[in-house]
Each structure stands twice: as structure tokens, then as C-alpha cells.
Amino acid sequence: xxxxxxxxxxxxxxxxxxxxxxxxxxxxxxxxxxxxxxxxxxxxxxxxxxxxxxxxxxxxxxxxxxxxxxxxxxxxxxxxxxxxxxxxxxxxxxxxxxxxxxxxxxxxxxxxxxxxxxxxxxxxxxxxxxxxxxxxxxxxxxxxxxxxxxxxxxxxxxxxxxxxxxxxxxxxxxxxxxxxxxxxxxxxxxxxxxxxxxxxxxxxxxxxxxxxxxxxxxxxxxxxxxxxxxxxxxxxxxxxxxxxxxxxxxxxxxxxxxxxxxxxxxxxxxxxxxxxxxxxxxxxxxxxxxxxxxxxxxxxxxxxxxxxxxxxxxxxxxxxxxxxxxxxxxxxxxxxxxxxxxxxxxxxxxxxxxxxxxxxxxxxxxxxxxxxxxxxxxxxxxxxxxxxxxxxxxxxxxxxxxxxxxxxxxxxxxxxxxxxxxxxxxxxxxxxxxxxxxxxxxxxxxxxxxxxxxxxxxxxxxxxxxxxxxxxxxxxxxxxxxxxxxxxxxxxxxxxxxxxxxxxxxxxxxxxxxxxxxxxxxxxxxxxxx
Numbered sequence: 230x231x232x233x234x235x236x237x238x239x240x241x242x243x244x245x246x247x248x249x250x251x252x253x254x255x256x257x258x259x260x261x262x263x264x265x266x267x268x269x270x271x272x273x274x275x276x277x278x279x280x281x282x283x284x285x286x287x288x289x290x291x292x293x294x295x296x297x298x299x300x301x302x303x304x305x306x307x308x309x310x311x312x313x314x315x316x317x318x319x320x321x322x323x324x325x326x327x328x329x330x331x332x333x334x335x336x337x338x339x340x341x342x343x344x345x346x347x348x349x350x351x352x353x354x355x356x357x358x359x360x361x362x363x364x365x366x367x368x369x370x371x372x373x374x375x376x377x378x379x380x381x382x383x384x385x386x387x388x389x390x391x392x393x394x395x396x397x398x399x400x401x402x403x404x405x406x407x408x409x410x411x412x413x414x415x416x417x418x419x420x421x422x423x424x425x426x427x428x429x430x431x432x433x434x435x436x437x438x439x440x441x442x443x444x445x446x447x448x449x450x451x452x453x454x455x456x457x458x459x460x461x462x463x464x465x466x467x468x469x470x471x472x473x474x475x476x477x478x479x480x481x482x483x484x485x486x487x488x489x490x491x492x493x494x495x496x497x498x499x500x501x502x503x504x505x506x507x508x509x510x511x512x513x514x515x516x517x518x519x520x521x522x523x524x525x526x527x528x529x530x531x532x533x534x535x536x537x538x539x540x541x542x543x544x545x546x547x548x549x550x551x552x553x554x555x556x557x558x559x560x561x562x563x564x565x566x567x568x569x570x571x572x573x574x575x576x577x578x579x580x581x582x583x584x585x586x587x588x589x590x591x592x593x594x595x596x597x598x599x600x601x602x603x604x605x606x607x608x609x610x611x612x613x614x615x616x617x618x619x620x621x622x623x624x625x626x627x628x629x630x631x632x633x634x635x636x637x638x639x640x641x642x643x644x645x646x647x648x649x650x651x652x653x654x655x656x657x658x659x660x661x662x663x664x665x666x667x668x669x670x671x672x673x674x675x676x677x678x679x680x681x682x683x684x685x686x687x688x689x690x691x692x693x694x695x696x697x698x699x700x701x702x703x704x705x706x707x708x709x710x711x712x713x714x715x716x717x718x719x720x721x722x723x724x725x726x727x728x729x730x731x732x733x734x735x736x737x738x739x740x741x742x743x744x745x746x747x748x749x750x751x752x753x754x755x756x757x758x759x
Contacts, residue, residue, distance in 0.1 A: 257517050258510070258518070258519060258520045260555075260556045261579045261582075262553075262556045263509040263555045263579045263582070264322060265505060265514045266322055267322050267327065269327050270580070272330045272331065272332075273690065273705055274330045274332070274374075274378070276590070277379065277428065277432070278377040278633070278634060278693075279590070279591065279593050279633055279691060279693055280590050281428070281593055281608075281656070282427065283427050283631030283656065284428045285427055286381070286428060287426075287489055287490060288608070289590055290569055290586050290587070291571070291586065293334065294576070295495060295574040295576050296337055296339065297338060298321075298339075299319055299321055299355075299357055300319060300321035300324065301319065301322075316504075316505060317503060317504075318352055318353075318355050320577070322577055325364065326370075331580060332587050333578070334379065334380055335381040335382075336364075336381070336382045337385075338383060338385070339386075340395070341388040341389065342389040342390060342391035344390050346397075346401070347360065347361065347391075347401070348360060349361075350363070351388060353387070354388075361402060365407070366407075368380050369408055372433050372434070376432060379413075379431040379434055381448075381572070382438060383438040383450055384437055384438070385441065386440075386441050394443070412434065412437070414446045438453075452490065452491075453490060453491035454477075454491065456477035456493070457495040458473045458495075459499060460498070460499075460500045460501070461501045464501070467510070467554075468534045468536070470498045470554060471557050474494055475557075478558075478567055482569055487604075491572065492569075492571025493574065494570065494573050495574045496575040496576070497554075505577060506521070508554060509553035510550065510551035510552045516579075520540065520550040520552075521551045522549070523549045526549060527545075527546055536561075537549050538550050558582060559585050567589070568589060584690050588690050591610050591611075593610070593632065593674070594609045594630065595607070595608045595630070596608075596622045596627050597628060597629040597630065598626050600659045600666075601659070602629050602656075603629075605622065607622045611636070611675060612673075612687075613672075614671060614674075615645050615646065616644045617669060624644075627665075628667060631657075632653060632657075633693075635695055637654050637674075638653045638674055640653070640660075640669040641671040641672065642665075642668050644670045647670075647671070649665075651663045651665050675715070675718060676693055676715055677720075678693065678694050678695040678697075678717055678720055678756045679694045679714055679716050679720060679756050680692070680714065681706060681713075681714050682712060682713045683710055685712045685742060685743045686743070687715060688713075689712075690706055694754065695756065696756050696757055697755075699753060700728055700729060701728035701729075701752050704751075711749065712744060713741060713744065714741050716737050716738060720738075720756060721737070721756070722737045722754060722755070722756050723735070723736045723757075724736075724754055725751065725753040726747075726750055726752060727753065728752045729753060733747075733750075735751075738759065
């Protein structure tokens with residue numbers, strides 16, 4: 230990758246010179262969609278608890294890591310090995326354990342069969358220093374501690390030095406007493422492009438995305454709708470890679486819930502560029518490193534690379550900088566009103582990118598046209614839905630419903646919350662049990678306690694809080710990160726400025742789309758019944 234200057238321009242002359250030279254460095258850039266730092270600065274380890282059991286995996290938006298194990302070793306790892314620290318090979322900064330705690334739920338594991346007929350983990354021809362036991366120990370330890378979660382694991386052959394077939398070697402791990410209970414073993418008839426696998430079927434399990442022949446269980450990786458155009462000849466191919474990513478998001482977002490196949494979107498790229506550059510647009514790997522300039526300005530190329538940022542503007546002329554796919558994705562998922570992204574594989578994902586993908590799953594209720602969670606389906610977030618006739622589920626067409634733990638659904642016979650009603654707090658395979666089959670015309674989805682949100686207007690990450698006291702360590706959104714709250718009927722929520730229930734307070738007995746001067750101020754919370 231070409232690089233001419235390491236320091237930002239200080240004068241107009243220097244700024245214009247930098248703008249005209251290809252691949253020059255721009256001002257430092259730090260965005261929480263990209264992280265080249267190891268360690269755990271945030272956690273979102275139990276986010277799947279907020280998703281209904283009957284939600285199809287293929288209907289979920291799932292953050293993943295490309296070449297998951299290609300990172301430099303640190304103290305989190307089970308066994309020592311060689312460090313993968315070269316920029317051309319390194320794709321992650323956080324250990325597998327740290328990735329899982331941050332909310333990553335889809336892994337990309339490349340296995341080479343050894344002469345001993347077991348698996349070492351490779352990145353192309355590079356030995357990462359890890360073996361498959363390292364992977365399985367980290368994942369099963371995580372699932373034992375977080376049983377509401379599931380981990381999808383793409384398994385791909387990466388060379389062979391042994392005598393056994395890939396699937397036979399895999400069976401030795403699957404049948405190992407340490408791991409066997411953690412693998413989800415479906416029948417071979419379910420290896421289909423339109424898998425019916427639901428989250429409730431696989432909580433606490435590893436779901437294999439089988440990227441090899443003769444797969445005996447799991448989900449067929451090749452049947453998914455996949456964008457993985459990873460080859461960049463030069464840095465200037467980055468925009469074309471971004472267009473591929475964006476078009477895949479557009480296609481996934483217009484697919485139909487309940488019948489769509491798995492969508493997979495790789496943000497990663499390399500060959501003619503470093504993985505960190507594709508993810509960040511930076512001139513060097515650091516989380517806050519300087520941007521790299523394209524060498525173009527808005528004076529000479531005003532319409533070139535329209536999604537890349539215009540920076541260092543002077544007298545109406547701006548330099549056009551590269552932007553990484555992680556940052557572009559973070560911004561696009563919100564600005565384009567994307568509701569479904571599918572599996573998003575990334576290099577060096579920061580917590581902002583991980584959480585932005587997770588937040589697309591805040592809908593904790595799924596309605597079904599037919600009994601036993603069949604037929605047309607539609608998922609909903611907390612809120613009031615006055616007229617089903619305006620929604621894809623249809624009026625008087627509801628026969629079963631799935632509800633995430635901690636939520637409550639009130640169905641009404643008529644629109645605008647009118648007529649007879651029924652209150653439900655758990656999965657209901659047949660509304661006929663309550664005499665409410667094909668009768669619902671409106672609905673209120675509420676929480677049995679409170680739901681706190683990262684952003685105003687009930688957006689971003691969400692955490693459900695049952696009645697009780699929550700200190701800083703219990704708040705998965707982090708410190709000073711709450712900007713709106715939904716409060717269940719009959720409950721009160723008291724916010725405290727500091728941890729350990731100290732400092733200024735704010736009490737709420739109803740929904741608040743914004744918290745005013747208490748925005749991003751809460752560090753401990755008490756939820757109680759009135």
C-alpha cells in the first residue's frame with residue numbers, strides 16, 4: 230500500500246499537495262465500528278435472550294468475524310502458539326473469547342487436516358498456531374456460561390496432510406465427550422437452502438455451517454446467498470468492494486421474512502490491500518490511525534466515490550478520503566433504514582458495528598398466520614400496533630405467537646385497542662385455546678418491568694430489566710449509555726447518576742423517548758412494581 234506522508238497537513242499548500250498525491254495520509258480517524266485493540270472494553274454476551282424462540286436463524290441479523298482465529302495471541306488463549314501479527318494475514322485483534330463476549334455469533338473457522346488426523350487452524354497457507362480444540366474449548370465454555378446464546382460456525386477445509394476425510398476427522402470432535410452435547414445435530418434432510426431452524430431449537434448449541442462435501446448435519450453453507458468478493462487489486466478497488474456490500478444489504482433487506490434463505494455479507498477484502506485498510510480506510514492498523522486519501526478532490530472529481538468522506542475542506546474544495554467497509558456499513562444500516570442484514574462477517578469489528586447489527590434483532594415478538602408457528606410471519610418490537618390491516622400479517626389472520634422472555638402481548642379484537650382482549654406472556658402455538666384464533670386486529674407489546682435503549686426514540690441496543698436492582702456491572706449497554714426507556718404498565722424505574730445507587734436520580738412511570746438532562750447519565754437502576 231502506497232504511503233507518502235505520516236503527518237497531517239498544516240498549511241493550504243501542504244493540504245493541496247496531499248490531496249493531489251495518491252494514497253497520502255489524512256487526519257487521525259477513530260470510529261467505534263473498527264477496532265484494532267485487544268481486550269474487553271464492552272460486553273453484550275446475552276443479547277439473544279431478547280429474541281423469541283420461534284425466530285428463524287435465517288431471519289436474524291448476526292455479527293460475525295472473518296477468519297476468526299487469525300489474531301495475535303494473548304492471555305485469553307488456551308494454549309500458546311505462533312502469533313499471526315503480519316498486516317497481510319491478521320484479520321482480528323480480539324481473542325475468540327473476547328469476540329463472543331462482545332456479541333459475535335458467527336465464526337469463520339478454516340481447518341487443515343494434520344498427519345495425526347486432527348484439525349489445525351489455518352489462514353490459507355499460514356498456520357495460526359491454534360487447533361480445533363482451542364476453538365471448541367472457547368466456544369463451549371462460553372455457551373455453558375450463556376445458555377440463551379447460539380454460535381454458528383462455518384467450517385471450511387484449508388488443506389490436508391492426513392489420511393482421513395474432512396467429515397471423518399470432524400466426527401472425532403463431534404463424538405468427543407467434551408463437545409458432543411454442544412453440537413446441534415439435525416437430520417440430513419434439513420440441509421436445505423430454506424432451513425426452518427429456529428433459535429429455540431439451538432440455544433446453547435454450535436450450529437455448523439458446513440462448507441465441505443458430504444456434510445452429515447448442520448446447515449449447508451453453499452446454499453446461502455453469499456457476497457464474498459474479497460480480491461482487491463489495489464486500494465482503489467475499495468469502493469467497488471463497498472458497492473458489492475451495499476447491494477447485498479439492499480437485496481437482503483427486501484427479502485421476505487419466513488421464506489428467505491440465509492444471507493451472508495463479507496465486509497472483508499485483501500490480496501492487493503491489507504485487511505485492516507479494507508475495514509478502516511486507515512493508513513496504518515491503529516484504531517485511531519490517520520485516514521488514507523484517494524488523491525482526488527471535489528474540485529477535479531466531485532462525483533467520484535460518492536459514499537467516501539470529503540475532508541480537509543478549504544474554500545469549497547475538499548479531499549476525498551478512503552472509508553472502510555466497517556464504518557460505511559455502520560452508517561448505512563441506519564441511514565438506509567435497513568431492517569434485516571443477515572450474517573455480517575467483518576475484520577476488526579468494533580463494538581459499534583457489532584451492536585448496530587445486533588440492534589436489528591430488537592423485535593421480541595413474532596406473529597404467525599397459522600397455528601404451531603407456521604405460515605406467513607412478521608416480527609415486532611415493543612410498541613402499539615393499532616391496525617393489523619395495515620401490516621403484512623393481516624387483520625383477523627393471527628393463529629400463533631412467539632414471545633421473548635420478559636415481554637407481554639395484549640391482543641385486541643378490534644382496531645385501536647378495542648373490543649375483547651387477551652394477555653399473553655409466553656409462546657402460544659394455538660390462539661384457539663383462548664378463543665382468539667383469527668380475531669386479533671390490534672396489539673400492544675410491552676415489557677414486564679422496563680426496557681432500556683442505547684439511543685433516543687427506542688433505537689440501538691436494548692436490554693430488558695425485570696423488577697430488581699441493577700448496578701453498573703448488570704447494565705449490558707455500558708456506563709452512561711441509556712437514552713430512552715419503555716416502562717411496563719404498573720412498574721416504576723428509578724435511574725441513578727452513579728453506580729451503587731448514588732447521585733442524582735430520575736423516576737419514570739411511563740415510556741420516555743428521551744431522557745433530557747439525564748441522557749447518557751445513568752449508572753445504576755432500580756425497577757419496581759407500583
